[in-house]
Amino acid sequence: MRVLFAGTPAVAVPSLDALVKAGFDVVAVLTRPDAPLGRKRVLTPSPVAARAAELGIGVIHATRVDDAVTAQIAAAKPDVAAIVAYGGLIPRAALEVPPHGWINLHFSLLPAWRGAAPVQRAVIAGDDVTGAVTFLLEEGLDTGPVFGTLTESVGPNDTSGALLERLSRSGAVLLSQTLSAVEAGKAAPRPQEGEVSLAPKLTIDDGRLDWMQPALAISRRARGVTPEPGAWTTLAGQRVKLEPVQLRPDRSDLEPGTVRLEEKNVLVGTGSHAVQLTGIQPAGKKMMAAADWARGMASRESVVFE
Structure with a gap:
């Protein structure tokens, strides 16, 4: 199955590695453009872009997915798109490109903590348990039906960084399993149920x-x-x-x-x-x-x- 992978930060790299290791044909990577880092503000590729280069996978750099980027995605002819913390919205035109849609790995137990900072908000709120889900991406904010779920205990000394590191690795396995189920025609997403909470980006x-x-x-x-x-x-x-x-x-x-x-x-x-x-x-x-x-x-x- 041909896969477009969309992601930017380090927490997305384990998922990219897991898909490659599982034998999926990752035909392209969508990521944010190089960003200035450090005191000298040196332009630096995103962790996902850097890993894609090591793996020999072509990269599409985009701050937002406009018509031109959508055309690049379509040219890659993906059967499905996998997305992990890309950092931008995916418009309807791009969502409709892969026949199997876009499958998002999100680091919360949806519908809890929809948004950009789910792990951070869970720790601040004092949640004892969090987790990750794979779901079918829609135009709404993390509203799509869920394919798979995993849970993770939040320890009394866990920082959001430590917790996110664990979830990035267990979530990579979940994403690979979900795509395998989609390829086999055995995936059955179910609507989200429960109380909705929001996790806006931290300032x-x-x-x-x-x-x-x-x-x-x-x-x-x-x-x-x-x-x-x-x-x-x-x-x-x-x-x-x-x-x-x-x-x-x-x-x-x-x-x-x-x-x-x-x-x-x-x-x-x-x-x-x-x-x-x-x-x-x-x-x-x-x-x-x-x-x-x-x-x-x-x-x-x-x-x-x-």
């Missing part, structure tokens, strides 16, 4: 920690925005980045935002009990151990995050 503001919130909510948010866009707070008007925090239910004597160094532990008060910092990156500096940072702040009478 920088989503990473700001509100110290008036309970410690558990702060911990979930910090883990949910790690690695991107990252957790942060402000100190004396300057933004400082934070790694995920640890809960300290044994300490409830600190006012929200108040920082205290005790031996090698850096505690911060919240709306409930304290949390313990693990790493901090002051403005203009590299990430460092929280205790190292706090020792440098010892001369100040009080340190309060805003």
Whole structure:
């Protein structure tokens, strides 16, 4: 079966590899254009584009799927399209090109967390279980019928990055199995059932920690925005980045935002009990151990995050 693969970030690479390993004829890859990365803003291919080049697969670069891109897709004559975090909408004209349609691997248990940041939103919300599904792509936002499902427990220390890494690998197997079922004529998608929730793309503001919130909510948010866009707070008007925090239910004597160094532990008060910092990156500096940072702040009478 001839497959067009659409994807951009690193989490899509395991799926591309799985389809190739399973023997599918991946005739082309659709991905976002090269993007400037690093301080020097060097134009860099997407992880999927880089892997496609290694595999000798032709690449279609597109910010959006317009008529010209749709014509390129049609020229590849795919029987089906597989899509994993491409990063753009697929219009009806392109959806109609492959006879078997577009099959999307999405990292949530639809209809929960429809949108661009399902794993991050699940961690922030405190979900105990999440997962991934394959579904038939429609013009609506993640509304199509579901082919297959897998579940994954969310651990108390899971960041969205760690969770997404696991789902990208188990999801790659699910996508390959779904395409095999489609090829064999045994795929039977079913309508989505359950409560709908939305997972819009995260912004920088989503990473700001509100110290008036309970410690558990702060911990979930910090883990949910790690690695991107990252957790942060402000100190004396300057933004400082934070790694995920640890809960300290044994300490409830600190006012929200108040920082205290005790031996090698850096505690911060919240709306409930304290949390313990693990790493901090002051403005203009590299990430460092929280205790190292706090020792440098010892001369100040009080340190309060805003």
